[in-house]
């Protein structure tokens with residue numbers, strides 16, 4: 001815990017990094033997985049459970065929170081941490097990506113985005129300055145610049161236009177954010193699947209001397225190898241001594257391969273959303289509890305897990321709950337999945353500290369491939 005935002009590199013193993021982000025509200029052990037708490041809740045979880053599993057930070061979304069309950073109201077209620085009872089760091093996404101993917105986008109120009117709320121159809125305008133103002137009203141610890149994330153495949157011209165505008169928006173967000181020692185504003189590298197645009201974006205953002213950098217515009221439908229190629233292209237041009245956050249990623253395999261390429265922070269709805277739909281992540285790979293083969297399987301998901309959801313309930317019961325669409329099914333599988341994700345990150349951090357990350361990665365992938373006994 002420090003009064004300012006600090007990132008310390010504790011160990012490296014190849015390109016993999018073990019670090020620590022220290023902020024007034026707490027310390028984030030990296031590589032870190034950030035559970036997604038879109039509208040001020042990590043769905044189907046109590047936040048003290050989320051904390052117990054090892055989460056040092058959770059993610060919130062400007063887009064959703066600006067629509068409901070509204071940033072000024074959250075500020076009147078004491079800020080997001082107070083409202084949701086999470087006293088540790090919160091990172092908020094800036095809204096750009098969610099506007100593109102969720103709302104009725106009406107206009108996007110140099111000024112910002114104008115969109116219709118997916119909640120009540122009301123018209124909203126969000127500029128880079130307003131996005132930072134909203135994240136400030138939420139009392140967010142790590143605030144993301146407003147950017148334009150282009151869905152792939154897209155034309156090089158379109159990708160370049162969006163990347164250049166995102167760079168101009170990064171400068172406006174830096175000015176709007178000003179100087180807040182205990183908080184951070186991260187830039188977001190864009191450039192689609194075009195290497196020279198990725199390099200241009202990363203180099204221009206590095207000039208802004210921000211406290212951390214995200215790689216955006218990925219996990220938008222491209223094959224994994226394209227995503228990994230873009231990480232390989234971009235990372236060398238990101239400041240070595242600053243945190244690197246890969247937005248929206250990903251599966252356990254995505255994260256292992258991205259840590260191996262120098263990524264420090266991740267967020268993804270995968271463990272929570274797929275848990276609610278019956279998918280369990282385990283040390284031995286994925287198990288879809290909707291499948292009838294589990295109907296009389298009295299084994300737990302993982303008898304060696306420290307998580308009660310993985311250790312104390314039979315697959316037969318989980319199958320029954322999911323098929324019956326009972327809330328407890330989604331609750332138990334979300335609990336299991338976040339537990340597995342945090343255990344994986346803890347294993348990654350320890351392996352890097354001990355200089356055996358490559359072996360850890362290979363063993364982990366072998367266990368997934370061995371499948372569920």
Ligand SMILES: Nc1nc(=O)c2cc3nc(NCCN4CCCCC4)[nH]c3cc2[nH]1
Pocket residue numbers: 093094095096097098144145147148149188215216217218219220247248249268269270
């Ligand atoms: N501000 C901002 N900029 C981005 O370029 C961005 C890029 C992103 N890419 C994703 N991918 C999410 C993939 N997710 C995987 C599991 C199922 C739902 C979608 N989330 C993202 C969020 C993002 N946020």
